[in-house]
Structures are given as structure tokens and as C-alpha cells.
Amino acid sequence: MTKMINLKINDIPVTVEEGATILDAAKKANFKVPTLCNHSDLCVAGNCRVCVVEQVGARNLQASCAVPAAEGMEILTSSAKVRRARKNIIELLLSEHRTDCTKCYKNGKCELQDLATEYAVGDNIYIDLVPFNDYSVDLSSPSIMKDDSKCIRCQRCVRTCAEMQQVAAIAVANKGSEQKISTFFDKPMANVVCTNCGQCIIRCPTGALVERNSIDEVFDAIYDPDKHVVVQTAPAVRIALGEDLDFEPGERVTGKLVTSLKLLGFDSVLDTDFTADLTIMEEGTELLTRLKKALVDGDKDVALPMTTSCSPGWIKFIEHKFPQLLSNVSTCKSPQQMFGALAKTYYAQKRNIDPSKIVSVSIMPCTAKKYEANRPEMRDSGYKDVDYVLTTRELARMIKQAGIDFKSLEDNNYDSIMGVSTGAAVIFGATGGVMEAAIRTAYEIVTGKEVPFKNLNITPVRGMEGVKEASVKIEGCVEDWKFLEGVELKVAIAHGLVNANNVLQAVKNGKADYHFIEIMACPGGCLGGGGQPIPTSLEIRNKRTAAIYEEDMNMPFRKSHENPEIKLIYEDFLGEPLGHKSHELLHTHYTEREAY
Amino acid sequence: MSEKIKKVDNIFSKDCNCKDILAKTLKKDKDSFIQELIDSGLKGRGGAGFPTGLKWKFAKMAEGDEKFVICNADEGEPGTFKDRVILQEVPQKVLGGMALCGHIIGAKKGFIYLRGEYAWMKQDLQKAIDEMHDAFKTMKLDFFIDIRMGSGAYVCGEETALIESMEGKRGEPRNKPPFPASIGFRGKPTVVNNVETLVYTLMIAHIGAPEFKSLGTADSAGSKVFSISGDTPIPGVYELELGMKLSDFVEEFGDGDTKAVQVGGASGFCVPRRKFNDTVIGFEGIPTGGSMMLFNSHRSMYNVLHNYLDFFVEESCGQCTPCRVGCQQLLKGIEAVKSKERDSSYLNELIKLSETMHTASKCGLGQSVANSFNSIVEEFTEEIMY
Numbered sequence: 005m006t007k008m009i010n011l012k013i014n015d016i017p018v019t020v021e022e023g024a025t026i027l028d029a030a031k032k033a034n035f036k037v038p039t040l041c042n043h044s045d046l047c048v049a050g051n052c053r054v055c056v057v058e059q060v061g062a063r064n065l066q067a068s069c070a071v072p073a074a075e076g077m078e079i080l081t082s083s084a085k086v087r088r089a090r091k092n093i094i095e096l097l098l099s100e101h102r103t104d105c106t107k108c109y110k111n112g113k114c115e116l117q118d119l120a121t122e123y124a125v126g127d128n129i130y131i132d133l134v135p136f137n138d139y140s141v142d143l144s145s146p147s148i149m150k151d152d153s154k155c156i157r158c159q160r161c162v163r164t165c166a167e168m169q170q171v172a173a174i175a176v177a178n179k180g181s182e183q184k185i186s187t188f189f190d191k192p193m194a195n196v197v198c199t200n201c202g203q204c205i206i207r208c209p210t211g212a213l214v215e216r217n218s219i220d221e222v223f224d225a226i227y228d229p230d231k232h233v234v235v236q237t238a239p240a241v242r243i244a245l246g247e248d249l250d251f252e253p254g255e256r257v258t259g260k261l262v263t264s265l266k267l268l269g270f271d272s273v274l275d276t277d278f279t280a281d282l283t284i285m286e287e288g289t290e291l292l293t294r295l296k297k298a299l300v301d302g303d304k305d306v307a308l309p310m311t312t313s314c315s316p317g318w319i320k321f322i323e324h325k326f327p328q329l330l331s332n333v334s335t336c337k338s339p340q341q342m343f344g345a346l347a348k349t350y351y352a353q354k355r356n357i358d359p360s361k362i363v364s365v366s367i368m369p370c371t372a373k374k375y376e377a378n379r380p381e382m383r384d385s386g387y388k389d390v391d392y393v394l395t396t397r398e399l400a401r402m403i404k405q406a407g408i409d410f411k412s413l414e415d416n417n418y419d420s421i422m423g424v425s426t427g428a429a430v431i432f433g434a435t436g437g438v439m440e441a442a443i444r445t446a447y448e449i450v451t452g453k454e455v456p457f458k459n460l461n462i463t464p465v466r467g468m469e470g471v472k473e474a475s476v477k478i479e480g481c482v483e484d485w486k487f488l489e490g491v492e493l494k495v496a497i498a499h500g501l502v503n504a505n506n507v508l509q510a511v512k513n514g515k516a517d518y519h520f521i522e523i524m525a526c527p528g529g530c531l532g533g534g535g536q537p538i539p540t541s542l543e544i545r546n547k548r549t550a551a552i553y554e555e556d557m558n559m560p561f562r563k564s565h566e567n568p569e570i571k572l573i574y575e576d577f578l579g580e581p582l583g584h585k586s587h588e589l590l591h592t593h594y595t596e597r598e599a600y
Numbered sequence: 601m602s603e604k605i606k607k608v609d610n611i612f613s614k615d616c617n618c619k620d621i622l623a624k625t626l627k628k629d630k631d632s633f634i635q636e637l638i639d640s641g642l643k644g645r646g647g648a649g650f651p652t653g654l655k656w657k658f659a660k661m662a663e664g665d666e667k668f669v670i671c672n673a674d675e676g677e678p679g680t681f682k683d684r685v686i687l688q689e690v691p692q693k694v695l696g697g698m699a700l701c702g703h704i705i706g707a708k709k710g711f712i713y714l715r716g717e718y719a720w721m722k723q724d725l726q727k728a729i730d731e732m733h734d735a736f737k738t739m740k741l742d743f744f745i746d747i748r749m750g751s752g753a754y755v756c757g758e759e760t761a762l763i764e765s766m767e768g769k770r771g772e773p774r775n776k777p778p779f780p781a782s783i784g785f786r787g788k789p790t791v792v793n794n795v796e797t798l799v800y801t802l803m804i805a806h807i808g809a810p811e812f813k814s815l816g817t818a819d820s821a822g823s824k825v826f827s828i829s830g831d832t833p834i835p836g837v838y839e840l841e842l843g844m845k846l847s848d849f850v851e852e853f854g855d856g857d858t859k860a861v862q863v864g865g866a867s868g869f870c871v872p873r874r875k876f877n878d879t880v881i882g883f884e885g886i887p888t889g890g891s892m893m894l895f896n897s898h899r900s901m902y903n904v905l906h907n908y909l910d911f912f913v914e915e916s917c918g919q920c921t922p923c924r925v926g927c928q929q930l931l932k933g934i935e936a937v938k939s940k941e942r943d944s945s946y947l948n949e950l951i952k953l954s955e956t957m958h959t960a961s962k963c964g965l966g967q968s969v970a971n972s973f974n975s976i977v978e979e980f981t982e983e984i985m986y
């Protein structure tokens with residue numbers, strides 16, 4: 005049994021489990037204590053000090069986020085001493101901060117600003133330190149803007165990048181007044197190991213780390229009568245967009261999303277889910293082909309396990325950290341880039357539109373997708389396949405700018421072609437989803453039967469465990485796939501790059517006998533992506549996950565190969581999975597990159 | 601030497617064989633030696649003054665498959681240079697104290713965290729260690745000592761920052777609790793003691809608690825090594841009885857024109873002449889890690905304070921807000937008052953700010969900036985303003 009601790013918060017007795025902090029206890033007693041450096045996903049830092057409280061009898065104030073509750077403690081969360089210190093601390097933060105809120109991207113969504121408002125520190129008496137510091141703004145990355153003048157040194161980003169992503173692209177440099185968040189040798193963000201995952205962005209409390217936004221460019225394209233603007237929306241957008249538009253986490257807003265995009269003026273509102281289904285066809289075939297080569301042809305060079313390739317943060321990670329394993333990565337482009345390549349070829353042909361007039365926009369839960377769209381190899385249509393990538397947050401902003409009352413919108417359906425999708429595609433947004441979708445289809449291709457799971461829900465691959473393992477015994481194969489009879493297909497799923505790193509390490513050391521591995525750079529999968537509404541927490545990610553699986557259950561088709569538009573594109577345009585056209589448009593190659 | 605200042609020859613005395621003392625003490629009961637240390641009233645000589653016996657007791661009681669002893673030889677406090685002399689003169693005593701601690705708490709490994717600037721003494725120290733290792737063998741004591749070099753950051757003298765730095769990380773202080781005695785180096789129970797403290801533990805093993813306690817006062821038992829500098833004709837390292845009056849000290853070491861003494865280095869207190877009589881040097885009065893800086897009437901206390909603040913602005917590790925930004929505000933603040941950009945009432949705001957730094961900073965560095973700041977600003981307001 006866990007030991008219970010009794011203490012008093014502002015004279016109110018509370019009982020908490022041993023190990024709980026004073027902050028937890030205060031919450032339990034219904035007192036809010038402000039915090040900045042603290043984040044539920046990260047280890048305790050205790051460096052901002054805004055959460056200080058008074059412990060009766062102690063000489064110094066205590067950082068409530070960092071100090072465990074102890075038996076008999078008497079805590080005051082808002083005494084004269086606490087109030088003064090807290091106000092001083094906020095004033096100090098503002099004195100080294102380039103506080104130009106109205107020109108700041110985080111205006112209205114900034115934790116520092118909220119505190120400044122709450123404590124009414126308009127009368128800040130301290131000396132402005134900004135002129136004494138040489139702050140720099142780093143615009144080198146296509147995904148991330150890093151503005152040191154907005155940084156409060158809470159190190160949330162540093163902890164995120166090290167603890168959750170094991171990338172450590174950014175770290176603390178220098179000491180004293182010159183302490184700052186920096187990169188390896190202070191190189192620009194674009195030239196270091198940063199994967200552009202944006203996990204730091206969704207945990208940065210201020211405007212110091214934000215996405216590079218393309219809102220104006222997209223509006224310009226929409227208002228340009230010469231352009232035909234197509235938009236695709238990723239699976240995880242529809243279950244999170246609402247959070248930035250007055251809905252609770254976990255509320256699905258798919259129909260309103262479509263309506264709002266139409267109101268914004270996009271010429272065609274299409275779905276990345278369509279190319280998610282296509283990915284299953286291509287990647288599933290690729291896996292089966294690799295298995296055949298290995299098992300039937302005895303080809304020793306075939307790279308197994310095969311890993312997924314739809315998370316561009318993951319791709320950049322492996323390019324930097326495990327380049328020797330690049331041949332294990334599926335050659336499939338991400339659904340976003342498959343969509344882009346098809347928008348200016350297949351779609352253009354079918355709709356009879358000059359591809360040079362098409363502007364292709366994607367709405368993504370992801371900042372790494374911005375980088376991906378800018379890769380030089382992503383121009384197989386003869387044009388830039390995806391012109392602009394907007395995050396879920398940017399779309400919410402556009403909807404607000406256009407004065408659309410999102411809550412009251414009617415639901416609408418996606419346009420066609422490339423707008424029809426299945427439940428298998430929507431679960432791409434959750435960790436384990438690609439795996440589940442792949443198994444639903446591959447099992448059926450090989451055996452002619454549905455996967456033996458109730459309602460097609462392959463629960464062993466679901467959930468928030470960092471690395472999940474599962475196996476499926478293949479029995480009753482149809483003629484073409486007899487060589488797989490009795491094979492136990494072993495799979496693994498990792499989300500968050502720290503977990504990806506562990507799995508890859510095992511593969512590298514020959515300690516893993518998986519056939520197929522799904523990897524997503526972000527914790528929880530795309531639904532926890534770096535472009536999603538802020539804040540994020542395990543609780544929020546769990547709610548979004550539940551919404552994704554609800555969405556799946558509500559789709560008329562649940563298996564990628566049943567998507568009628570997928571059948572159509574193979575008949576009319578692509579021929580067959582892994583065929584000549586597919587190779588040209590839907591597959592790619594990877595580049596070894598430096599380790600720092 | 602005046603009658604009132606008692607010079608002591610304990611630390612540096614060479615007429616004891618520390619190997620013998622160690623060998624003898626190893627045979628004694630561990631708990632009763634801890635009790636002896638507690639009875640002796642020995643408090644840490646590194647600045648914070650935590651009772652050494654208790655620290656060892658906590659580390660002994662703490663569970664851990666491995667434990668460590670760390671000798672804090674980072675000696676970064678401005679005006680402190682006594683650990684250097686101890687390590688040069690009587691390294692065996694330091695090593696003996698470490699081994700004793702290891703034996704008592706159950707640690708097989710000790711580290712000396714040596715100030716980067718003391719790299720020149722590393723060779724001699726290593727020689728002393730090698731010699732001691734041989735002695736440990738004959739005593740059948742399983743204890744091994746290594747040197748780890750600091751790299752010049754003042755904050756790495758703070759015990760948890762020191763441990764972080766030894767683990768190869770940035771030297772940033774940790775949250776406390778937990779304290780190193782329960783979770784220290786590599787997460788294992790660790791005793792961090794100052795060089796001088798470790799020597800006294802061995803001396804207490806030698807002479808016993810009563811004799812140790814016969815010097816000093818109730819709160820400040822024993823003697824202490826002082827680093828004396830500034831406007832004094834006889835700067836140097838002296839072992840003196842604790843609990844002396846500052847006026848007696850000044851009489852002994854001053855140049856006849858002493859207007860202030862900075863007790864405890866940049867993070868200590870500045871005592872003006874009018875308070876010399878009422879000031880006791882010790883834990884009941886003003887404690888010091890050893891630094892005593894004397895200033896005569898030719899010194900500008902503005903410059904003294906400016907110098908300290910410059911030091912803190914640079915040496916703060918920078919992680920916590922009150923210290924990182926507070927130090928800069930105090931420095932820029934006194935500059936602004938001096939140049940009349942701000943009027944003198946701003947000094948009151950700065951004193952309030954230093955209070956916040958004192959109560960809300962994460963570690964002893966930021967917490968103690970207020971000591972010198974308030975004492976100098978309050979006692980020498982005019983010098984700051986004009």
C-alpha cells in the first residue's frame with residue numbers, strides 16, 4: 005500500500021500519496037499555483053521559481069513543483085512573502101524578455117503573458133536588459149522559428165528533445181547572464197540533428213519556439229483567381245482542430261473541418277486519408293515482396309525488418325543517427341507527399357486542370373511535414389508536389405481570421421476524387437494505427453479472410469506503451485502466398501523518438517527479430533504531433549486517441565483495399581502496387597546525414 | 601599574536617601519523633565514532649555549516665549497493681585559498697579523512713573534486729594518493745581515491761552541481777531534497793565534505809571530541825582555517841579558534857585603518873567598523889567558509905560591491921530566474937543609481953529584490969547574493985550613491 009502524507013494547504017487539510025509534490029497537494033486542495041518550467045510530460049526542473057510557496061517555519065520559499073509533500077507541512081500558497089517573490093520573479097523574466105506581445109506569434113496563447121496579466125506587472129520597475137543582450141532569431145529551419153529574445157530559459161524544450169526524443173538538438177549553453185538555449189556549436193537549426201518534430205514547440209510556454217507559418221501565402225493563393233487550390237487534411241487534424249476552436253479535447257470535428265475549408269475558399273477539399281489507404285497498398289505490397297525475397301528466394305540482402313516511412317521526423321532521425329539502417333525503411337513516401345505527387349498528375353488529368361495552376365496545400369498535425377515538403381526529391385510531379393504545409397494551429401488561426409463561427413458550422417463531406425477514405429486510414433493518426441491498417445489489409449490479401457479480431461480492432465497494437473510488440477500467425481494462405489503459411493509475423497510499434505532509438509538500437513545489434521516496425525516521431529503518434537493545438541499532455545493525447553478509434557468505427561469502409569477510389573486509381577492510373585507509375589510518383593530514397 | 605586571538609596548530613601539525621590514526625579508528629565501532637563526531641559539534645567548513653556527524657549518519661543509514669565520498673576541493677569562493685594550502689601541506693590527512701568516511705558510511709570509492717586552477721598540484725596529490733593506497737592495502741581497507749578536475753565554474757563547488765559535473769553533465773544545482781547523502785553521485789548515497797572538514801574528522805578521531813570542543817564556543821566548536829587577504833600586512837592562511845570577536849581579529853590582522861571586513865567571501869557579509877565590537881566570527885554570529893577580506897579607508901565599497909556582482913552575474917549557473925536575472929538587475933541597478941539615471945530610492949527596490957533572490961533562488965549561490973549586497977548597500981549607502 006502506498007504511504008499517505010497529510011499536510012495543510014492554506015489551513016485546509018489534504019492527503020496525498022507519498023511522492024506527490026506540494027504542487028499536487030495544492031491542486032488537490034483546489035488552489036492554483038502558477039508554473040512555467042513544469043510540464044506533466046517532463047522531469048522536474050524547478051528552475052523558473054514562479055511556483056514558490058511558503059512553508060511555515062522554513063527560512064526559504066519552496067518550489068512547489070520540485071519539493072515533495074511531507075507529513076505535517078503547513079503550506080501557504082499566497083502569503084505576502086510568496087506574492088512579492090512571485091511578482092518579482094515575473095518582473096525579472098519580463099525584464100530580460102523582448103516583450104512586444106502585439107507583434108508576437110504567441111500573443112494570446114502565451115503562458116508568460118498570462119502570468120504577466122494575472123499579476124498586473126505593467127508597472128515593472130526593473131531595468132530593461134534586452135539592449136544588453138545579443139539575442140538572435142533563427143529562421144534557418146523551414147519548420148521552426150527560434151527567437152532567443154522570447155526565451156525564459158525554462159528548459160522545457162531541452163528536456164523534451166533529450167528525454168522524449170533522444171535527439172538533444174538543443175541544449176543549454178553558457179552560464180550566468182549569457183546562458184541560452186543553443187545548438188551544437190551554435191549552428192543554425194537547419195544544420196543540426198533537429199528532426200523538425202516540433203515537440204519542443206508544443207511545450208514552449210512562450211514565443212521562443214514556434215512554427216514557421218504560411219498563412220499569408222495560402223490566403224494569397226486562395227484569392228488568386230488563376231490558381232486552383234487543393235487542400236488535403238491529415239487524419240489527426242479532424243480530432244484535434246476543435247481544441248483551438250472552443251471544443252474539448254477528444255471531440256471530432258471532421259464535418260466542420262471540411263465546411264470551414266470550403267468557406268475559406270479552397271477549390272477542392274480532399275483527404276490525406278485517401279493516400280493513407282494508398283500507402284497501405286504500396287507499403288503492404290512492399291513488405292510482402294521483401295518477405296517473399298527473404299523466405300522464398302533466400303535473398304540475404306533484403307533488408308528486414310522493414311520500417312514505416314510516413315513520419316518525416318522519424319525519417320530525418322534515422323538519416324542522422326542510424327544511416328546504416330536506411331535500407332530497412334520502406335521506400336513509400338508519406339501520405340502527404342503521395343497526395344502531393346498525385347494532385348499535380350492524376351487529379352490534374354482527371355479534372356482536366358493545368359498542373360502549373362494547381363496549388364497544393366496540406367493541413368498537418370506536424371511541423372516536420374513542412375521540412376519534408378521542401379526536400380528536393382519531393383518534386384516528382386514536375387512541380388513542387390506540396391506547395392504549403394499548414395499545421396492544425398495555423399488552420400485554426402485562418403478560420404478565426406476569416407470570421408468563421410466554427411462551432412455553428414454544418415457538417416460536409418470531402419470532395420472527390422481523392423477524398424474517399426476508410427477507417428484504416430484515419431487510425432494512421434494514432435500510434436499503432438499504420439500497423440493495424442496494414443495488418444487488416446495484408447492478412448486479408450494473404451489468407452482471403454478478415455483478421456481474427458473482434459470488429460477488426462487489433463487491440464494489441466494500440467495504446468500508449470512506448471514500444472509495443474505483437475505477432476500474428478498466418479494460417480490458411482491462398483495460393484499466391486503459400487510460402488507464408490504458418491509464419492508468425494512479428495511486429496513492433498514505437499512512438500516518440502526515444503522509443504524509436506531503443507528499437508533501432510536492438511535492430512542494429514541484431515537483437516530484434518521483427519518483420520515490420522511502425523515508427524512515429526511523436527508521442528502518441530501524429531495525434532500528439534508538433535503542429536497540434538497547445539497544450540499537450542498524456543490525458544489530452546488519450547482523449548484524441550479515443551476520438552480516432554471512434555472515427556474509425558464510424559466509417560463505412562474499415563479496410564484500405566476496400567476503398568473504391570483506391571480501386572479506381574489502380575485501374576485508371578497506377579496499374580498495380582509497386583508498379584512503374586507508383587515507383588515514379590509514390591516512392592522515394594533517403595540521404596545519410598551528419599551525426600551532430 | 602594578541603592574547604585574544606588564539607592561534608591553533610591542529611590541521612597543519614605534523615606530529616601525528618595519520619595512517620596510525622586511521623588504522624586505530626578502523627577497529628572502533630562505526631556508530632560510536634559517528635556519535636563522537638556528533639558530540640564534537642563539528643560543522644562543515646565549506647560554508648553551509650551542516651553538522652558533519654549527522655551527514656555521515658544519514659549516508660550510513662541510506663540504502664545503496666554503492667556509496668561515495670567526495671572531497672570538495674573546488675575552492676571557488678573569492679578570497680579563499682586555505683584548501684589549497686591544506687592539500688599541499690597535509691594531503692595525507694585529507695585522504696585519511698576520506699578513507700575514514702568511506703569506512704564508516706560503507707563507501708569503497710572516493711573522489712577529490714579539484715578546482716581546475718589547481719591542476720598544477722595534481723601530480724603531487726596523486727603521489728600522496730598512491731602512497732595512501734598502499735597503506736589502505738596493509739590495513740585491509742578497500743578504498744580507492746580518484747581525482748576529478750573541475751573546469752572553473754564557481755557554482756560547481758555547490759555539492760549537487762559538483763555531482764552533476766562529475767557525471768559529465770552541465771554544472772547545474774539539483775533540486776533538494778533529496779540531499780546527496782541519500783541520492784548523490786550516480787544516484788547513490790554520497791557524502792560531500794570540504795577538504796578542511798575531512799581533516800578535522802581525522803583529528804577528532806585522534807584527539808577525541810572533548811579536546812576538539814575545548815576550543816571554540818557552544819555553537820562553533822573547535823578551530824577553523826582562515827584565508828586572510830586584502831589590506832593586511834600579514835596576509836595568509838591561519839588556523840584560529842572559532843568564536844572570536846571581529847574587533848580582536850582586526851586588531852591582529854588589520855593595517856590600523858580597517859573600515860570593513862568582508863566575512864565569508866563574495867557570498868558572505870560585509871561588516872563595517874562600527875560593528876566590529878559586536879560581531880562574533882562563528883555560526884552564532886557571522887559564519888565563514890574561511891575568507892576574511894579586510895578593506896581600509898582607501899577602498900571604494902561601490903567598487904567592491906560592483907566587483908562581487910560582476911562575479912555573480914557571470915558565475916550564476918543561469919538556470920533559475922531570481923539568480924540569473926536578479927544578479928544582472930542588482931549590478932545594472934547600482935550602476936544606474938551611481939550615474940543618477942535612477943534615484944536613490946531605487947536602492948530600496950533592489951534590497952527587496954535581493955530578499956526575493958534570497959528566499960526563492962534554487963541554490964546557495966543566488967540565495968546568498970543578498971548577504972553582501974544588503975550589508976554593503978545598507979552600511980555604505982553614500983559610497984554607492986556618490
Ligand SMILES: Cc1cc2nc3c(=O)[nH]c(=O)nc-3n(C[C@H](O)[C@H](O)[C@H](O)COP(=O)(O)O)c2cc1C
Nearest residue numbers: 644645646672675676757758759793794797964965
Ligand atoms: C555557489 C556555491 C559554491 C560552493 N563552493 C564550495 C567550495 O568551493 N568548497 C566547498 O567545500 N564547499 C562549497 N560550497 C558548499 C557545498 O555545497 C557543500 O555544502 C560543502 O561542500 C559541504 O561540505 P561541508 O559540510 O564539509 O562544508 C559551495 C556552495 C555554494 C552554494
Ligand code: SF4
Nearest residue numbers: 104105108114210211
Ligand atoms: S512570448 Fe509571450 S510575453 Fe513574450 S512577447 Fe510573445 S506573447 Fe508577449
Ligand code: SF4
Nearest residue numbers: 165198199201202204
Ligand atoms: S523539433 Fe524535435 S528534434 Fe528539433 S529541437 Fe525540437 S524537439 Fe528537438
Ligand code: SF4
Nearest residue numbers: 155156158159161208
Ligand atoms: S525556448 Fe521555450 S521551452 Fe525552451 S527554454 Fe526557452 S522558453 Fe523554455
Ligand code: SF4
Nearest residue numbers: 917918920923963966
Ligand atoms: S541560484 Fe543561481 S547558481 Fe543556483 S541554481 Fe539558481 S541560477 Fe544556478
Ligand code: FES
Nearest residue numbers: 050052053055069
Ligand atoms: S514551475 Fe516550479 S520552478 Fe518552475
